[in-house]
Amino acid sequence: MSVRFCGLELAHRVINGSGTFDVIAARKAFGRALDAEFPFAAYVSKTITLKPRPGNPPPRLWETPAGLINSIGLPNAGLEAYMRSDLPQLTGLTTPAPAADRADGRSPPRDRAERFPVPLITNVMGSTAEEFARLVEACETRAEIAAIELNVSCPNVRTGLDIGADPGQLERVVAQLRPRTRKPLIVKLTPNTADVASCAAAAQAGGADAVSLINTLRAMALVRSAAGAPASAWLGGGTGGLSGPAVRAVALAQVATVAARVSVPVVGMGGVESTAHARDMIDAGATLVAVGTASFRDPAAAARIADGLARGRRGAAAAGAAAQPPRAVGVAGERAGEDAK
């Protein structure tokens, strides 16, 4: 049972968060297994900028209670190199239908499952509206690109904050970009804002076909050399963005408030690690769920979740679920046990 999103047909509801999965590098690590078992229903590129960016100086990572701060700084080879060298390597991806969707409802071999094309969503960030326009226009010319995600939310770079956090400005920028492409425009909202629902509504008013959230929460880590010594920032970039389970409850609240406000589809993400977390996002109103940090722990996390969602759907249909009344005591158990690990 495939899913429609902005006119695209997807194998299931689980995609990646931008900047958290590099297909080209992963092919070096996993070879053909990556393509055979590709976990995401659509593939979102990391953020591409007009000019190449080296990214932030290391260290770039800091582990927090149930989370991760990154201060990667959007390293990328720039638009031109992306189009020339990355794009050919990112097209033609396919993914198997989730296990429970197959005729026998059985688990792998995924290698004999029905396969779906994996549309490529290119995530771009400009530091001005003009830069955004050039990025969007360049994407428009390439058939390999199925949709464009606008990163107006990256906490590592000033521009993201400024454009994405103010509804008025966001609407203007999106409206300027809208006429430049017929491809679906997804606006990746910033979570570092007073009123994310208003930002989402502004993106929709500007012509966005979908919104995605949450990006990372602005965060910081200090270290000191010895007790009593003054601390200094750990991350080469000074501050970074928090992701992972620690932010999940924040993400869920933002997804719910956004989904209640806009009519365009919502891509929900932030700390999703299990089928139950994905289902929470969907119940909060998300059409798709993106997996970021969880892929670092298990590169196949998204496939596990997609399988779990499909199994759950079958299970629910079979059992005529929702007939049973809520029973609080069962919840914790149900959640923890759900993913076959």
Add this chain to the structure above:
Amino acid sequence: MSVRFCGLELAHRVINGSGTFDVIAARKAFGRALDAEFPFAAYVSKTITLKPRPGNPPPRLWETPAGLINSIGLPNAGLEAYMRSDLPQLTGLTTPAPAADRADGRSPPRDRAERFPVPLITNVMGSTAEEFARLVEACETRAEIAAIELNVSCPNVRTGLDIGADPGQLERVVAQLRPRTRKPLIVKLTPNTADVASCAAAAQAGGADAVSLINTLRAMALVRSAAGAPASAWLGGGTGGLSGPAVRAVALAQVATVAARVSVPVVGMGGVESTAHARDMIDAGATLVAVGTASFRDPAAAARIADGLARGRRGAAAAGAAAQPPRAVGVAGERAGEDAK
């Protein structure tokens, strides 16, 4: 070595977060031990409103990875009852100097330590500027109240968001309140904003004597009765606020950016559980550190942290610290081992 904050002399740098410690209730649980071993250098009341509020329907708590969502909803008996019945019970508190500040630098008996008065900070929230004015004026009349904290940040109540998240509005409100009291005004900022430093600057421009942050991050929890059944919000209040270790890195970033912007003192809080965390806040620019959720795990957490800070100061002075160069490998160990638990 006492600390000065807004003209008040405090035994040390550690106070409580509003709404996370109820002296009157804790006396029922701990009796005279509470007063003898009182952990906070100043005591912040829970948020007081003009009218009594019952608070949100239960359930009010949800545990998250390394954190807690609360949807308490500011229950309180209202201004009049607070003045009449709470105030007499909240005055005359004293606290021992932290262990290492005593002549022998030895740990307890805290009962023979030098004692400091514990100033009472009354936290108030109005749903309009007029309500705020009446609350502040009422506090001004009472000598028992040493300072006033303005809650413009509670995510459970609409007003908090609206006033605190917009610098312009915040400055106007604080400026209206400023002439109504000679007591120090502390503005408790909302973390659910695009630019907390600008909000802090606005508070200062409006006449605040200090700012405090962070309040909880807007968050949500869903539950479902069975696999496949649709989810519903767990918290009686629908959404709530996230606190605890999960938010610490976010809090640190906000404290650092605020402290870099304003010249008034900053009260830093959010996930502080150990001396190292408190020191991070101080190094990020906080004058005082507040402990909230950590007191739920150990009511004496603040005393342990205050002792740790004092010991660290002595240790640093003795060892002439900061002479040693940073050594990354040592950091994790130093942090974890610091608090004598």
Add this chain to the structure above:
Amino acid sequence: MAPFTRRRLAVTGMDELGAYRVLRVADPDAPEPDPGQFAMLAAAERWGGGDEERPYLPRAFSIARRVGAESHFLLEDVGPGSRRLCELQAGERVWLLGPLGRGFRLPPARRRSLLVGGGAGIAPLAILQDGLAGEVVVLLGFRDAARAQGAGLLDGARVATDDGSAGHHGPVTDLLAAELERDPLALVYACGPAPMLEAVRAMCAERSVPAQLALEAPMACGFGGCFGCTVARRGGGYLRVCVDGPVIDAEQLEHVDPHAGAPA
């Protein structure tokens, strides 16, 4: 009154009792608890990091008994916190804060006491029984025979099970109704799942029998700090189970909140 800090205590034993466990900890400095008081418990090691990275906060457990320098707790594994506590072995350490809360008020001389418990909610009735002088009737309800073995925690208990696999087949309130019929002047002390407590409340209210109900509620702190453990009070507003209770006079409640009971 509880000391104003949590104590790090050694586990002295973990006994099986049917479907339950009895955790014993050495707590020589503990103040003598009132029956019905509870403690906040957390394992000193490995508290957190389990499924869903919980538990994070400590968990509330009734003090089931005090024997010499030992405190006993009856545990039922219902989630990550109770599971971790059930795994503890002698020699491991727990953090304990307590005793906390307002316990049972003992009956005026020579009134008959009816102790009505359900599931893990029987725990506070054990220490209550230890402290009662007059005539005591103990009525305990369980889901099944494995749980009914928990009745061994008290003396001379009469048992009911939902599935009829031990004792009376039916709710424990059947037994209570018969007892109240016999002696309408008895006093009722109850602790158990919310539906049981609500049935006890209604039954006693109807007959004007004074009942003390030991409630449970999700707690973050246990000492009035978080305002998280509330139940609706008759006539409006809320009670905090941790400081206004856990033992509450039934007449203070309009109904027993469905979240305010023990694991069944």
Add this chain to the structure above:
Amino acid sequence: MAPFTRRRLAVTGMDELGAYRVLRVADPDAPEPDPGQFAMLAAAERWGGGDEERPYLPRAFSIARRVGAESHFLLEDVGPGSRRLCELQAGERVWLLGPLGRGFRLPPARRRSLLVGGGAGIAPLAILQDGLAGEVVVLLGFRDAARAQGAGLLDGARVATDDGSAGHHGPVTDLLAAELERDPLALVYACGPAPMLEAVRAMCAERSVPAQLALEAPMACGFGGCFGCTVARRGGGYLRVCVDGPVIDAEQLEHVDPHAGAPA
């Protein structure tokens, strides 16, 4: 190439080796690793919830040896993740993703190989030695005698210690300098703390000796996904240690980043 998912494997043993531990896991389906490749490891239970509620992410460890269906890892306890792994016992489970990364390129026939290791950084040199045919010289540096026992992982190692408690008193690069003096056509394979690697790099650059350095960097994923494990590349930009390395030709680096070394 690694399978595209982590594997849940049984620990078959945990051996002491001076200050280190050798973790053995049964991994029958593992592809044969190249020397220098690594795996991302996490305990299947109790990963998280420790001090500061870490670890959360898996940790990178060089594959020290492959013996039949077993993979061996040399562990040094330097923080919450490595500590938890050091505590594992036979029968417990680990998550393993790998083998990952770009390993050592083996020398062209009959060039002498100088293996230079420091601290826990000796691990990848063991499996490298297993695969080398020609003449191999093994030079290992440690902080002290307890750590120097780690040299038992390799055959015929010559040892240096910082404190002189075993072998040569001084840095292992003293031994390397002498060897390079003897045979300037040797090839150098090094892994160890950043200062050691930097000294090796400089020494080899000066003498135009080709050196392959196995770097380390904090990693979140191990397969190029997070861009977290970067080191500065000569001429600008960054390399990802996990996919461009961990073994990097010394000439690709201007300097060895102070964060890019093994625990000393």
